[in-house]
Each structure stands twice: as structure tokens, then as C-alpha cells.
Amino acid sequence: MGVARDAKAGQQYFTAHCAACHSATGDLAHVAARFDAAALQSRMLYPKERNSARSRVFAIVTLPDGKSVSGTLRAIDDFSVALTDSEDRYRSWPTGEGSGIKVVLQDPLEGHEQLLKRYTDTDMHNVLAYLQTLR
Numbered sequence: 001m002g003v004a005r006d007a008k009a010g011q012q013y014f015t016a017h018c019a020a021c022h023s024a025t026g027d028l029a030h031v032a033a034r035f036d037a038a039a040l041q042s043r044m045l046y047p048k049e050r051n052s053a054r055s056r057v058f059a060i061v062t063l064p065d066g067k068s069v070s071g072t073l074r075a076i077d078d079f080s081v082a083l084t085d086s087e088d089r090y091r092s093w094p095t096g097e098g099s100g101i102k103v104v105l106q107d108p109l110e111g112h113e114q115l116l117k118r119y120t121d122t123d124m125h126n127v128l129a130y131l132q133t134l135r
């Protein structure tokens with residue numbers, strides 16, 4: 001027996017938690033025609049498994065002299081940050097204490113990661129039911 005799903009409740013959840021970044025008439029228009037239910041569910045629950053432009057983290061590195069360099073994050077840890085800039089150059093800097101380097105990350109899928117901590121099974125199935133109405 002499958003899980004009961006409520007598209008109307010899913011639409012309400014979507015409006016409250018997803019509509020700031022997504023639109024049923026914009027980026028998600030006809031999403032159910034492009035993906036079957038299993039693929040839609042996978043995209044919701046495992047957003048970072050895809051290596052696409054949407055899943056890339058953007059980094060802005062501000063140097064001690066105030067100049068900034070930005071690009072696609074390649075690596076970050078307690079000691080350094082690395083990115084590929086708009087000219088496809090790999091750049092890296094030490095970030096340890098006293099380096100004067102400031103890093104700001106912009107993750108387009110951060111909202112999905114945060115929702116994964118709060119979704120109930122019912123919420124997820126209801127949102128999926130709603131998304132399946134977007135043909």
C-alpha cells in the first residue's frame with residue numbers, strides 16, 4: 001500500500017517553503033512532464049547528487065587589501081579556499097588565523113539542504129503530489 005498523498009496540502013507547503021526560490025509557472029512549469037515521480041522525488045531528496053550549474057557553490061573571496069575575487073568554489077577547509085574564476089583560472093588562498101581573507105559562500109541548493117532537516121514523510125509526499133500536477 002502506498003503513502004496517502006494530498007496535492008492541495010503539498011501546494012500549501014510549496015507556497016510556504018519553496019515559492020521564494022521556485023515558481024510553478026516559471027522554473028517548475030511542466031516539471032511533471034519532464035520527470036517521472038521517482039526522478040522528482042530524487043531531485044528533492046538528493047539535490048546535490050547532480051553536477052550541474054545549479055548545484056555549484058559560488059564563492060566571493062575578499063583579500064586583505066579589500067579586493068574581491070569570485071567564482072565557482074573548488075575546495076574549502078580550515079586552512080584554505082580555492083575557486084575557479086570567470087576566466088577559468090584556478091585560484092587559492094590560505095584562510096588560517098591572521099590571513100585577513102574573508103570568504104562568503106552562495107549555495108543555490110542551501111534551501112533544499114535546510115528543508116531536508118525539516119521535511120516529514122507526509123510533507124515530502126504531499127509536495128511530490130503537487131509537483132506531479134504541474135504538467
